Amino acid sequence: MSSVPSRESVRRYYDSVTTRKLRDFVDGNARVERAWETIRSRAPLEPQRTLEIGCGVGQLSWQMRRHWPHSEVTALDISPRSIELARSLFGPERIEFVTGRLEEVDLAPTFDLITMVDVYEHIAQPDRAPLHAALGRLMSPTSRLVLTFPTPRFLRWLREHDPANIQPIDEAIEIQTIEALARDTRTSILLYAEQSVWHNGDYAHAVLGREPDLGHVPRKEPQSRRAMVARSLGDAGRVVASRILPWQRNDPRAQRLTLLRERLGYTYDDIAR
Ligand SMILES: C[S@@+](CC[C@H](N)C(=O)[O-])C[C@H]1O[C@@H](n2cnc3c(N)ncnc32)[C@H](O)[C@@H]1O
Structure with a gap:
């Protein structure tokens, strides 16, 4: 053992x-x-x-x-x-x-x-x-x-x-x-x-x-656009979604990157490797 x-x-x-x-x-x-x-x-x-x-x-x-x-x-x-x-x-x-x-x-x-x-x-x-x-x-x-x-x-x-x-x-x-x-x-x-x-x-x-x-009735929440695109297009869609969505104004990924920069002082390059 x-x-x-x-x-x-x-x-x-x-x-x-x-x-x-x-x-x-x-x-x-x-x-x-x-x-x-x-x-x-x-x-x-x-x-x-x-x-x-x-x-x-x-x-x-x-x-x-x-x-x-x-x-x-x-x-x-x-x-x-x-x-x-x-x-x-x-x-x-x-x-x-x-x-x-x-x-x-x-x-x-x-x-x-x-x-x-x-x-x-x-x-x-x-x-x-x-x-x-x-x-x-x-x-x-x-x-x-x-x-x-x-x-x-x-x-x-x-x-x-x-x-x-x-x-x-x-x-x-x-x-x-x-x-x-x-x-x-x-x-x-x-x-x-x-x-x-x-x-x-x-x-x-x-x-x-x-x-x-x-x-307890599970609540139905609006899906994120990223999830909807990914789901409707399958695997290929995930790639497409990850390329399209950063351009959107309300993209959560952009918000998360901002949080990372403001609160940790990191850029994406610091975590990309
Ligand atoms: C696989 S990671 C998952 C982290 C996060 N929940 C996620 O899903 O991304 C496992 C986490 O459990 C923590 N962990 C391991 N054993 C633990 C314990 N006995 N009590 C509390 N946290 C523990 C590790 O430090 C690590 O952050």
């Missing part, structure tokens, strides 16, 4: 990949956008308190803050460099960024929405029990926990075909693992659905909560 990498080496790894995360923020990342669709449609209506675990440079917290302007957003990550960048970029939006592991920081009392977007598979197995206990304490009867992670077969495919993209801890998350998480947090699995982001069935989304998911 392979040994668990040290916490310090895991932190160093995530500190070293922040430039890629900034690029994802500016250029968009289909995996994160798909996660956002599930978060937005499965969140409790108007969550008052939101927690993002494994926030990286804070992009999703920023999106949640803008989507639910009245929600208090707290975001946590073990990577000090990620949190430093997140604070500089999005701190002015009144998001609280915290460095550390959930089970070791003092957050209270409960959150209406907790998200873990591509984080749970990076938790070492011995760390799951304390994490589950902390999650259980932070959930109220109406909270929702949203998780996204690669499917075990996509992880197998990555190990074989793209091992450079395997992270220091990258566990296969089987449905039984999510069932154990639900048991430990005294929740039910309200959603478990495979997604096809880049490959057929490469990701899974799970939503856990203590109430049956009744009475």
Whole structure:
């Protein structure tokens, strides 16, 4: 059995990949956008308190803050460099960024929405029990926990075909693992659905909560023009969309680049490599 990498080496790894995360923020990342669709449609209506675990440079917290302007957003990550960048970029939006592991920081009392977007598979197995206990304490009867992670077969495919993209801890998350998480947090699995982001069935989304998911009608939001063009034209469309859309006045990419320049002093060249 392979040994668990040290916490310090895991932190160093995530500190070293922040430039890629900034690029994802500016250029968009289909995996994160798909996660956002599930978060937005499965969140409790108007969550008052939101927690993002494994926030990286804070992009999703920023999106949640803008989507639910009245929600208090707290975001946590073990990577000090990620949190430093997140604070500089999005701190002015009144998001609280915290460095550390959930089970070791003092957050209270409960959150209406907790998200873990591509984080749970990076938790070492011995760390799951304390994490589950902390999650259980932070959930109220109406909270929702949203998780996204690669499917075990996509992880197998990555190990074989793209091992450079395997992270220091990258566990296969089987449905039984999510069932154990639900048991430990005294929740039910309200959603478990495979997604096809880049490959057929490469990701899974799970939503856990203590109430049956009744009475919640997913809201239909206007799609961004980029998403509509990309969807209508398929793969070729993504290329076309990425060329056309920067010329538009309200292009979110241009806004994101401006934020990067104003708050970090970076240009696109600084993150393009
Ligand atoms: C694959 S990245 C995902 C980042 C972001 N959620 C996204 O989807 O782009 C995993 C993130 O989880 C963080 N992470 C890993 N283990 C963690 C833990 N035990 N607690 C909190 N964050 C953790 C890493 O530092 C990294 O930022």
